[in-house]
Amino acid sequence: MNTPRLEIDCAKIAANAKLLINTLKPYGIDIVPVTKVFMGHPEIAASLISSGVKMLADSRIENIERMRHAGITVPMMLIRTPMLSQVDRVVLSCEVSLNTELVIIRALSKAAKNMGYYHGVIVMVELGDLREGVMPEQLLSIISETLMLPNIIFKGIGANLTCRYGVAPEQDNMNFLAKLVKDVEQQLGISAEIVSGGNSANLIWAFSLNPHQSHVVNQLRLGEAVYFGVEALNKHPIAGGHTEIVTLVAEVIESNIKPSLPWGRRCANAFGEMPEVIDKGQVKQALLALGRQDINPSGIIPPQGLTIISSNSDHIVVESVGEALQVGQEVRFNLDYSGLLTAMTSPYVKKYFYH
Numbered sequence: 001m002n003t004p005r006l007e008i009d010c011a012k013i014a015a016n017a018k019l020l021i022n023t024l025k026p027y028g029i030d031i032v033p034v035t036k037v038f039m040g041h042p043e044i045a046a047s048l049i050s051s052g053v054k055m056l057a058d059s060r061i062e063n064i065e066r067m068r069h070a071g072i073t074v075p076m077m078l079i080r081t082p083m084l085s086q087v088d089r090v091v092l093s094c095e096v097s098l099n100t101e102l103v104i105i106r107a108l109s110k111a112a113k114n115m116g117y118y119h120g121v122i123v124m125v126e127l128g129d130l131r132e133g134v135m136p137e138q139l140l141s142i143i144s145e146t147l148m149l150p151n152i153i154f155k156g157i158g159a160n161l162t163c164r165y166g167v168a169p170e171q172d173n174m175n176f177l178a179k180l181v182k183d184v185e186q187q188l189g190i191s192a193e194i195v196s197g198g199n200s201a202n203l204i205w206a207f208s209l210n211p212h213q214s215h216v217v218n219q220l221r222l223g224e225a226v227y228f229g230v231e232a233l234n235k236h237p238i239a240g241g242h243t244e245i246v247t248l249v250a251e252v253i254e255s256n257i258k259p260s261l262p263w264g265r266r267c268a269n270a271f272g273e274m275p276e277v278i279d280k281g282q283v284k285q286a287l288l289a290l291g292r293q294d295i296n297p298s299g300i301i302p303p304q305g306l307t308i309i310s311s312n313s314d315h316i317v318v319e320s321v322g323e324a325l326q327v328g329q330e331v332r333f334n335l336d337y338s339g340l341l342t343a344m345t346s347p348y349v350k351k352y353f354y355h
Ligand SMILES: *Cc1c(COP(=O)(O)O)cnc(C)c1O
Pocket: 034, 036, 059, 079, 080, 160, 198, 199, 200, 201, 221, 222, 223, 224, 225, 232
C-alpha cells in the first residue's frame, strides 16, 4: 500500500454522526456536519448521509461543487461568507449560505434572480469572538434589508465562537443570541426557521440545557465532534463516541545510531530556525518519508516510545527509546484537527476509506 497514507474509518464517522443526531434531538437541535476538513470528499458525505443527516456544510465552494459532481443531492450550506467573485457558483450549488455583508447578499440576490434560483441566507451575528458576524446593533437593519431582496429567502440567524480567541459558548452569550433572535422576530414580524448556534465547541453548553424546555438555537454545525468524537472546548470525549477514526501511516527511509549533538558551525536551518539541542549521547534516530509538505508536524501524535525531534519539507526525524526502527517499516500516528486538515490537503498523502 502507498505511504504516506491516511486510513479513514467511515463506519465510525457515520456512528458518531448518528450518536450526535440522537443525543441532540431532545434539545431540539439538528446537526449539520461540516465536511471541510475532508475537502468535501464524497465518501465522507455519503457516510454522513447514511447516518441520517439532512444537510451538509462546507466553507469552500470547491468542496461543495465536488460533492455535487459526485451526485450528492442533500441541501448544502456554505459556512464561510461567499466571495463576491463567487456568488454565481454559490447560488448554483448551495441552498443556504452564512452571511455578514449586505453587499454580498445583494449580489447573491442578483445572481439568483438572473438564474431563476432562490437562495437561503442566514445572517451571522458577532457574539464576542471577533471573527465573522455583524455587530448586534446592526442585525435588525441588515435583516430587514435582506427581507426585501428578490430571490433571497431569509432563513435565520447564526453565530460562531471559539475559533479566533477561544471565547467559550456559555449561558450568557447564548442567551444573548436567543434574545437577539426574539427581538428581531418580534420587531419584523417574522420567524427564524434556523438558529445556527455554533460549532463543536458548543456541545458542553448544549448538553447543559434542560431537554424538557424549548430552545431558540435549533442547529449546530459540527466537524471536530463528528470526526474526533470530542467536544472542541476541552477535547473531552463524547460518551459513546469513537475517538480514533483516522490514522496516518508513514514509512521509515533511514535508521541509524547517531550522536544527538550536531558538529560544525551552526547557522539557521532551512526554515530559519536554530533549535536548541540537548546532548543525549548516542540516539536511535530514524527518518520518515513525511514532511511539512505533507502535514503540520505538531498535529501528529507518535506511538509510545517514539519522539518527533525535528521536521523539514520532506522528513520527520524521530528518536526511539525501544527497538530501533527498520528501513521500510511503517509507523502509525494519531492526528489532531490540524494534522488531519493538513494531511487531507496534501496531494502526497494517499487516502483510504474503510467501511
Ligand atoms: C469549521 C466551522 C465549523 C465546524 O467547526 P468544528 O469545530 O469542527 O465543529 C462550524 N462553523 C463554521 C462557521 C466553521 O467555519
